[in-house]
Amino acid sequence: MDILVVGSVAFDSIETPFGKGDDVLGGSATYFSTSASFFTGVQLVAVVGDDFPDEPRQFLTSRGVDLAGLQTRPGETFRWNGRYGYDLNEAHTLETHLNVFETFHPQLPEPYRKAEYVFLANIDPELQLEVLRQVERPKLIACDTMNFWIEGKRQELIKTLARVDILVINEGEVRQLADEPNLVKAAEIIRGFGPKTLVVKRGEYGVLMFSEGSIFAAPAYPLEEVFDPTGAGDTFAGGFAGYLAATRNLEERNLRKAIVFGTVMASFTVEKFSLDRLKEIDFKDIETRYKRIKLLTDFADLD
Amino acid sequence: MDILVVGSVAFDSIETPFGKGDDVLGGSATYFSTSASFFTGVQLVAVVGDDFPDEPRQFLTSRGVDLAGLQTRPGETFRWNGRYGYDLNEAHTLETHLNVFETFHPQLPEPYRKAEYVFLANIDPELQLEVLRQVERPKLIACDTMNFWIEGKRQELIKTLARVDILVINEGEVRQLADEPNLVKAAEIIRGFGPKTLVVKRGEYGVLMFSEGSIFAAPAYPLEEVFDPTGAGDTFAGGFAGYLAATRNLEERNLRKAIVFGTVMASFTVEKFSLDRLKEIDFKDIETRYKRIKLLTDFADLD
Numbered sequence: 055m056d057i058l059v060v061g062s063v064a065f066d067s068i069e070t071p072f073g074k075g076d077d078v079l080g081g082s083a084t085y086f087s088t089s090a091s092f093f094t095g096v097q098l099v100a101v102v103g104d105d106f107p108d109e110p111r112q113f114l115t116s117r118g119v120d121l122a123g124l125q126t127r128p129g130e131t132f133r134w135n136g137r138y139g140y141d142l143n144e145a146h147t148l149e150t151h152l153n154v155f156e157t158f159h160p161q162l163p164e165p166y167r168k169a170e171y172v173f174l175a176n177i178d179p180e181l182q183l184e185v186l187r188q189v190e191r192p193k194l195i196a197c198d199t200m201n202f203w204i205e206g207k208r209q210e211l212i213k214t215l216a217r218v219d220i221l222v223i224n225e226g227e228v229r230q231l232a233d234e235p236n237l238v239k240a241a242e243i244i245r246g247f248g249p250k251t252l253v254v255k256r257g258e259y260g261v262l263m264f265s266e267g268s269i270f271a272a273p274a275y276p277l278e279e280v281f282d283p284t285g286a287g288d289t290f291a292g293g294f295a296g297y298l299a300a301t302r303n304l305e306e307r308n309l310r311k312a313i314v315f316g317t318v319m320a321s322f323t324v325e326k327f328s329l330d331r332l333k334e335i336d337f338k339d340i341e342t343r344y345k346r347i348k349l350l351t352d353f354a355d356l357d
Numbered sequence: 358m359d360i361l362v363v364g365s366v367a368f369d370s371i372e373t374p375f376g377k378g379d380d381v382l383g384g385s386a387t388y389f390s391t392s393a394s395f396f397t398g399v400q401l402v403a404v405v406g407d408d409f410p411d412e413p414r415q416f417l418t419s420r421g422v423d424l425a426g427l428q429t430r431p432g433e434t435f436r437w438n439g440r441y442g443y444d445l446n447e448a449h450t451l452e453t454h455l456n457v458f459e460t461f462h463p464q465l466p467e468p469y470r471k472a473e474y475v476f477l478a479n480i481d482p483e484l485q486l487e488v489l490r491q492v493e494r495p496k497l498i499a500c501d502t503m504n505f506w507i508e509g510k511r512q513e514l515i516k517t518l519a520r521v522d523i524l525v526i527n528e529g530e531v532r533q534l535a536d537e538p539n540l541v542k543a544a545e546i547i548r549g550f551g552p553k554t555l556v557v558k559r560g561e562y563g564v565l566m567f568s569e570g571s572i573f574a575a576p577a578y579p580l581e582e583v584f585d586p587t588g589a590g591d592t593f594a595g596g597f598a599g600y601l602a603a604t605r606n607l608e609e610r611n612l613r614k615a616i617v618f619g620t621v622m623a624s625f626t627v628e629k630f631s632l633d634r635l636k637e638i639d640f641k642d643i644e645t646r647y648k649r650i651k652l653l654t655d656f657a658d659l660d
Contacts, residue, residue, distance in 0.1 A: 235374075236581060238580065258540075262579065269653055273565075276540065276572050278539060307656075345658075348658060348659075351656075353654075355648075
């Protein structure tokens, strides 16, 4: 089953202690789609300016990403300019130019309305709701958000969350959204807003998933070279939700496998700028790293 | 087999967002011993002042901790005064009164010299070396240290590490000691200093263990109530090294079990002030939490 994603397609200019990239392909929907495409087909909903070239379109199409929902509008594509220090867990935004994204309203092409698996990447919760009004009867709605919407559009976000099955957000944002410093308590509060499952992204510390009566902890894959963390969260979400859509199985056991696949995908993305590393790998590489995470976390039962 | 520990016995005055404790029993050797005592006998080497009362001595003795190596000197016992904010990962030291600890030199009673399992808690690396000169032929030497010694006594610390099998330290101190921001690379650098195994404590994010050709990641046990993190690291070390001494098995598989037992012990300590929670639990509680960590981390192999 395909997965529908709505989010941003952007050009990023990024500086890390290890290098610099100017106007490289980025955006939440781009990372998500490329990652999910290793598992299933993707329907992408986003907007770009008339400056957006053919090459990235061809790349996404070659990965099995359907671009019927990618609007092209007069003006420039969304641009983000950020910097990381040695603490690669935190991005410092230098500039954000929304450009054509400022007036974006998602329009789902007719076939997308039957989407059964939907991922709402980190955009205005009102736009997330617009998407939900256009899909007929999804089996799974997952979504991301950020501090900016938690502060500025809290009521709209809460309204969106009431319709969401799985919320995927950063640890600090869990505490902020729940207004509770203890993560276990905060997770219960947020599950009370609607999402049955909460996936907490903790950067280099991995992921915690809270579901009914169960917590799952997955470490990040330890890397000797972290080059650029941009897109790690969206790549994680793409692997996670893409695997769920591909397997059409939302049981806890399968959710856990999906978390590990998401972790694997994110571990590749951060090894190079933009989507460069994802362009090099194949499914065998993904499986190898999945098995390594199994070894990394394995310990004996009590005798 | 008993384990020998050298470290501090102290009175702590602690403030957390959840409460206050004045002159409660603390110190690295105290937490370590109490935790290890659930697994094996302990020989404690430390110093207290003549103000040190009978009650904690009786408590430690009742736990199977041998106090023959606990010197009593004229003057006051070591006192530490600290505070935690909602970010319980970081202690803010308000006052440290070394008192009798200032002139401490560890003296091993004759029977301690045959110790096969030795833990050097976080004290001056020169004192750690004094202990190593007094033990005959230990099978395992594990040690802890901190930023204060890494900055102030780097050469002495490096000398101690050359004789150490397992180093147990905080994540930030790994980076500082290795002068390398990437944790995987930093671990290899430190393993080059001597310790075959490096155990990296990451607070609420759990533990990473680096050994020859292997990395193990264990999460912290997710708690709804973290009351006071003081002593978590020493309690972890006590469970870890205590289990190793009890089982006399230093294979990777057993090291991993030991890490999980350490994690379990630390998770109890932080639920109340001082040793209050450790005083309430029994081995059944420890086993229950071990099994829960197994469930917390379990996920399926690839089909």
